[in-house]
Amino acid sequence: TIFVTHDQEEALTLSDRIAIIDEGRLIQVGEPDDVYDRPHTRFAASFLGDANFLSGPVRDCGIMVDRVGHIATTSPLPAGDATIAVRPERIRLVACDAATQDNRIEGRVAERVFSGASLTYTVHTDAGPLRVLRQNADGDVIDIGERVALVWLADHSVVVEN
Helix, strand or coil: CCCCCCCHHHHHHHCCCEEEEECCEEEEEECHHHHHHCCCEHHHHHHCCCCEEEEEEECCCEEEECCCEEEECCCCCCCCEEEEEECHHHCEEECCCCCCCCEEEEEEEEEEEECCCEEEEEEEECCEEEEEEEECCCCCCCCCCCEEEEEECHHHCEEEEC
């Protein structure tokens, strides 16, 4: 049976397989978790959930982002330039002086949106504004204006086609 929906949550929870179509072109088919975690294109990453995008020339298992530095990925990289998608819930906010081997970009919290079970932060960085989704498990809230480091695993940096 085939169901057609524009409700992403419905598609993710009810489907065995998801197909994403952009302007009449089939761009990706797969199991819901695979399509969500490994989108092939910028459109797929944006259509099925939310994503941050970083672009730059390919260097040493990652990309070089202007004013930020090297961002690592475990995805296969094309020659030339590449765009990486990072889901907001895959990013952790830590103190700027915290040691980590993960990808790291520093910035200042510009916005905080409370949604009950979660908080969405917009952090202004040298790479532009990035969104971070945090569970509201312990009531630990980061203040607007606070400097933070955004960190995530290389496995969560997914190369997407523009």
